[in-house]
Amino acid sequence: MTKKTQIIVLLAFFCLVLGPFSVHADEWGTITIPAGKPIKIGMGTMLTGDYASLGIDIKHGAEMAVLDHGSILGHSLVLQAEDDGCSGPPSVAIAEKLCNDPSVVGLVGYMCSGGSKPASDIHDKYKVVMVSPSSTALELTARGIPIFFRTCWNDRIQAERAAAFAIKRGWTSVVVLHDKSDYGQSLAEDFGKNIEKRGGKVLASEGLTRGDKDFSPVLTKIKPLRPKLIYFGGMAAEGVLVARQMKRVGLRKTHFMSDDGCYTEKDFIQAGGKASNGCYVTYAKEPDPVWVKRFEAKYGPRQTFSPQAYDAATILMRAVEKAAKKQPDGSLIIGKKALRDAIAATAYDGITGRIAFDAHGDRTGSVVKIYKVVDENGKRFFKQLEF
Amino acid sequence: MSYLLNPQVIIDQIINGLTIGGIYALIALGYTLVYGILFMINFAHGEIFMFGSFGGFAALTYFVNSGFSDTHPGLSIVAAFLAAMVVSAILGALLERIAYRPLRNAPRLAPLISAIGASIFLQNVMMLIIKARMQVYPDIIQEEFLEFGWFSISYFQLFIISGSVLLMVGLYLFIQKTKTGKAMRAVAEDRDAASLMGIDVNRIILITFVIGSALAAAAGVMVGIYYTQIDHMMGFIPGIKAFTAAVLGGIGNVPGAMLGGYFLGLAEAFGVLFMPAEYKDVIAFGLLVLVLIFRPSGILGEVVSERA
Amino acid sequence: MTILLQTKGLSKRFGGLTALNNIDLALESCVILGLIGPNGAGKTTLFNCLTGVYPIDGGDIIFGNRSIRGLKSHVTTSLGIARTFQNIRLFGNMTALENILVGQHCRMKAGVWGAIAMNRSTLKEEKKAFGKADELLNFVGLNDQGDTLAKNLPYGDQRRLEIARALAVKPRLLLLDEPTAGMNPRETAELTGFIEQIRTELELSILLIEHDMRVVMGISDRVTVLDYGVKIAEGSPEEVRKNPKVIEAYLGRLGTMMGKRAVTA
Ligand SMILES: Nc1ncnc2c1ncn2[C@@H]1O[C@H](COP(=O)(O)OP(=O)(O)O)[C@@H](O)[C@H]1O
Numbered sequence: 001m002t003k004k005t006q007i008i009v010l011l012a013f014f015c016l017v018l019g020p021f022s023v024h025a026d027e028w029g030t031i032t033i034p035a036g037k038p039i040k041i042g043m044g045t046m047l048t049g050d051y052a053s054l055g056i057d058i059k060h061g062a063e064m065a066v067l068d069h070g071s072i073l074g075h076s077l078v079l080q081a082e083d084d085g086c087s088g089p090p091s092v093a094i095a096e097k098l099c100n101d102p103s104v105v106g107l108v109g110y111m112c113s114g115g116s117k118p119a120s121d122i123h124d125k126y127k128v129v130m131v132s133p134s135s136t137a138l139e140l141t142a143r144g145i146p147i148f149f150r151t152c153w154n155d156r157i158q159a160e161r162a163a164a165f166a167i168k169r170g171w172t173s174v175v176v177l178h179d180k181s182d183y184g185q186s187l188a189e190d191f192g193k194n195i196e197k198r199g200g201k202v203l204a205s206e207g208l209t210r211g212d213k214d215f216s217p218v219l220t221k222i223k224p225l226r227p228k229l230i231y232f233g234g235m236a237a238e239g240v241l242v243a244r245q246m247k248r249v250g251l252r253k254t255h256f257m258s259d260d261g262c263y264t265e266k267d268f269i270q271a272g273g274k275a276s277n278g279c280y281v282t283y284a285k286e287p288d289p290v291w292v293k294r295f296e297a298k299y300g301p302r303q304t305f306s307p308q309a310y311d312a313a314t315i316l317m318r319a320v321e322k323a324a325k326k327q328p329d330g331s332l333i334i335g336k337k338a339l340r341d342a343i344a345a346t347a348y349d350g351i352t353g354r355i356a357f358d359a360h361g362d363r364t365g366s367v368v369k370i371y372k373v374v375d376e377n378g379k380r381f382f383k384q385l386e387f
Numbered sequence: 388m389s390y391l392l393n394p395q396v397i398i399d400q401i402i403n404g405l406t407i408g409g410i411y412a413l414i415a416l417g418y419t420l421v422y423g424i425l426f427m428i429n430f431a432h433g434e435i436f437m438f439g440s441f442g443g444f445a446a447l448t449y450f451v452n453s454g455f456s457d458t459h460p461g462l463s464i465v466a467a468f469l470a471a472m473v474v475s476a477i478l479g480a481l482l483e484r485i486a487y488r489p490l491r492n493a494p495r496l497a498p499l500i501s502a503i504g505a506s507i508f509l510q511n512v513m514m515l516i517i518k519a520r521m522q523v524y525p526d527i528i529q530e531e532f533l534e535f536g537w538f539s540i541s542y543f544q545l546f547i548i549s550g551s552v553l554l555m556v557g558l559y560l561f562i563q564k565t566k567t568g569k570a571m572r573a574v575a576e577d578r579d580a581a582s583l584m585g586i587d588v589n590r591i592i593l594i595t596f597v598i599g600s601a602l603a604a605a606a607g608v609m610v611g612i613y614y615t616q617i618d619h620m621m622g623f624i625p626g627i628k629a630f631t632a633a634v635l636g637g638i639g640n641v642p643g644a645m646l647g648g649y650f651l652g653l654a655e656a657f658g659v660l661f662m663p664a665e666y667k668d669v670i671a672f673g674l675l676v677l678v679l680i681f682r683p684s685g686i687l688g689e690v691v692s693e694r695a
Numbered sequence: 696m697t698i699l700l701q702t703k704g705l706s707k708r709f710g711g712l713t714a715l716n717n718i719d720l721a722l723e724s725c726v727i728l729g730l731i732g733p734n735g736a737g738k739t740t741l742f743n744c745l746t747g748v749y750p751i752d753g754g755d756i757i758f759g760n761r762s763i764r765g766l767k768s769h770v771t772t773s774l775g776i777a778r779t780f781q782n783i784r785l786f787g788n789m790t791a792l793e794n795i796l797v798g799q800h801c802r803m804k805a806g807v808w809g810a811i812a813m814n815r816s817t818l819k820e821e822k823k824a825f826g827k828a829d830e831l832l833n834f835v836g837l838n839d840q841g842d843t844l845a846k847n848l849p850y851g852d853q854r855r856l857e858i859a860r861a862l863a864v865k866p867r868l869l870l871l872d873e874p875t876a877g878m879n880p881r882e883t884a885e886l887t888g889f890i891e892q893i894r895t896e897l898e899l900s901i902l903l904i905e906h907d908m909r910v911v912m913g914i915s916d917r918v919t920v921l922d923y924g925v926k927i928a929e930g931s932p933e934e935v936r937k938n939p940k941v942i943e944a945y946l947g948r949l950g951t952m953m954g955k956r957a958v959t960a
């Protein structure tokens with residue numbers, strides 16, 4: 001045989017052998033789950049540290065979804081949860097690890113915007129989808145990353161709603177505090193802009209350090225400004241201390257308002273005690289009460305994002321079901337682009353309401369509600385306000 | 388800026404500064420006492436403070452669960468302080484016996500490395516115990532305020548300020564007046580001569596660790612009651628800040644550590660008036676650098692033993 | 696007379712240097728034993744061995760009726776051996792009175808708990824200790840200096856304070872390491888009388904290292920001479936003075952005649 005004929009024969013051979021598979025070819029590549037092997041759902045959330053109760057709540061939500069779903073096309077499901085520390089470096093490390101794990105189809109997470117942002121670049125590189133239940137920062141869906149979705153809201157809405165509420169209550173002079181994180185800072189700054197757009201005034205803006213416990217000096221500095229409202233962008237561990245220490249330094253007529261990071265029974269209401277009374281936070285509308293009952297029977301009181309995590313995991317699993325092609329040998333082949341498109345096309349009634357995504361990966365039609373901590377009948381809880 | 392310098396803000400910041408300053412001072416005393424005697428920096432002291440805080444937390448949680456704190460809130464808190472001090476005192480003594488005494492005559496770097504190792508070890512032990520989750524001190528006593536017209540002070544602040552002063556006066560009297568206190572000073576000045584005067588030097592060193600640890604434990608419970616949140620890393624930043632306070636006052640110098648603690652607390656409180664609050668920690672470390680450059684012996688001067 | 700202190704074949708080496716070689720020594724109660732010898736002979740080292748500062752390499756030390764070999768300094772002290780130092784080692788930042796109180800440390804019972812509780816017996820003991828310390832200050836003639844920081848005392852007073860501090864231990868054996876070093880003749884004479892007085896009034900034995908020959912020969916009951924870590928002579932001051940070995944040791948080393956002039960020991 002001449003060299004030319006050799007090449008032709010070889011090519012013909014490859015076409016013959018690979019022919020059947022080319023049906024499943026996906027421009028982003030495929031994930032293969034061998035016969036009898038489980039499908040792994042990755043997860044990045046905070047499991048240790050100051051916001052761990054929030055992160056573990058998220059894990060429980062996803063775990064329950066996986067248990068509810070059972071299996072996909074005869075393959076069992078495994079949730080592999082990793083500790084993302086609510087920050088960039090560990091989230092990136094998890095992204096590198098799970099995106100390179102051939103049995104991971106996608107990921108629920110990361111918990112914090114500061115983790116989701118750098119990690120989504122890694123996920124984009126490997127084209128592994130991620131659905132965050134809790135990363136709300138504005139810019140996450142503004143960076144043109146096709147594999148990023150979230151079942152929570154965009155902080156644009158959260159800042160807008162919170163500001164509108166404050167103005168309506170007549171709290172026109174505000175001080176804005178934040179924890180310098182991607183999440184807290186952008187939310188707080190956006191809140192401030194919304195206040196000024198509506199004719200209010202931002203008297204001062206200060207950054208606090210995560211993990212610090214003593215905010216009395218900065219609150220004392222704020223005190224002579226006599227703000228009607230202090231808005232805090234950040235998490236409950238710091239938020240509850242701000243609320244407590246406001247009372248301590250004598251800011252007792254000033255209202256406190258914060259975000260979904262503070263919408264947590266354990267770290268805000270319980271940890272704040274009496275000082276949490278009358279504080280305002282923003283969060284989605286209450287999830288399906290039947291589901292909440294089921295969840296709390298299994299895991300105890302829910303905190304914040306377990307419903308969003310439940311829905312995120314469910315959407316991901318449903319999309320896998322749709323995109324996966326079962327092979328004669330029992331293995332599954334999942335096109336990465338096909339999986340991404342299946343998620344993008346989601347139209348599903350979850351426990352947090354109707355879920356569909358816009359072109360950026362943001363949830364369409366999400367609503368943010370205002371809650372107030374009230375003490376009624378000897379029980380302290382977040383009461384949803386009519387607004 | 389000028390609005391910040393009204394008397395109300397100044398009084399409020401003095402209260403803030405004295406409160407946290409008292410806590411820094413109590414921790415700083417542990418560094419200074421040990422340095423005064425052994426010329427080593429016990430970098431695991433922040434963890435002793437942390438364990439004390441958890442000792443108090445465990446006791447209070449127990450009292451809450453058993454209902455004892457409902458009937459005897461004050462007694463519960465006193466008992467929590469004692470429990471914390473016992474926990475830290477035992478830990479401090481163990482640390483001295485296991486991590487430092489075998490290295491007493493080793494080069495100076497050896498006990499330092501041992502201290503850092505002990506510090507990391509203790510952090511990890513507590514991390515395993517609490518599964519790395521933040522714990523919240525129970526609210527046994529509701530925070531009330533003493534109103535003075537245009538300013539007010541919380542009972543907690545009053546309690547911390549007076550409690551820390553009381554402990555420090557007690558320590559000062561102990562060191563100045565009692566037999567053991569005099570022995571501590573003698574050992575600090577000249578270990579061998581003290582031994583030849585019939586003082587059991589090892590025992591005095593152990594007592595020094597125990598006292599420093601108990602003071603740190605008191606600070607730990609105060610922090611728990613005042614700031615409510617505690618975790619296994621809580622000793623790190625206060626530890627370094629208290630070390631800064633000790634260096635500020637002149638390491639090895641007992642009144643210096645007290646002064647340094649209050650100075651640092653007030654500097655932090657007033658510092659945020661002139662710069663963004665996010666730089667609060669920078670104040671402490673900035674001061675540390677400045678002191679080390681311009682006055683390494685501290686405000687009151689390092690007490691250096693005068694050996695023959 | 697009973698023997699208070701005895702060393703048997705005591706040896707001490709520093710690396711290759713034998714600082715003390717097979718020293719046999721015996722000291723009865725209420726006796727002043729002068730210890731002389733050229734610089735570097737091993738006199739201070741002997742003190743350090745007796746007081747547990749250095750572990751010894753051979754032999755034994757008997758104090759009273761027990762071996763004190765290997766005991767820590769604070770134990771030998773509480774057994775009744777007190778000392779002063781060739782270079783003054785007072786606690787400089789403590790007052791004269793406090794220095795003496797520190798000396799009483801091992802004779803007091805109250806511990807940390809007593810100090811915290813401030814109970815009756817502790818207070819009583821403290822009061823007694825202060826009285827005793829005052830007495831000792833008077834005894835060494837520092838009546839008005841009780842509140843002065845030790846480092847601010849004149850040199851001669853510091854020497855006396857160091858002796859007072861050692862006496863506070865209530866010793867049965869007092870080790871004095873060159874107590875008159877750096878003193879003028881008048882001070883030296885005073886101190887010599889004082890040492891005599893201690894021996895008779897407090898009924899204790901004294902081991903005295905001294906470079907001033909007039910002092911040694913004047914108050915010692917017996918004299919022992921060390922050279923290069925070896926005991927070369929022993930006897931009454933008169934015998935030792937005439938011993939040719941001793942003369943040679945000093946002559947060979949210093950080229951100075953023994954006699955009326957002071958010789959550095
Ligand atoms: N700690 C030590 N380490 C090494 N050598 C020592 C030590 N102490 C004393 N020496 C040596 O032992 C010898 C005796 O010293 P010392 O007892 O001080 O003499 P003196 O009779 O003048 O008091 C000297 O040669 C001295 O250098």
Ligand SMILES: [Mg+2]
Pocket residue numbers: 738739740781
């Ligand atoms: Mg000598």
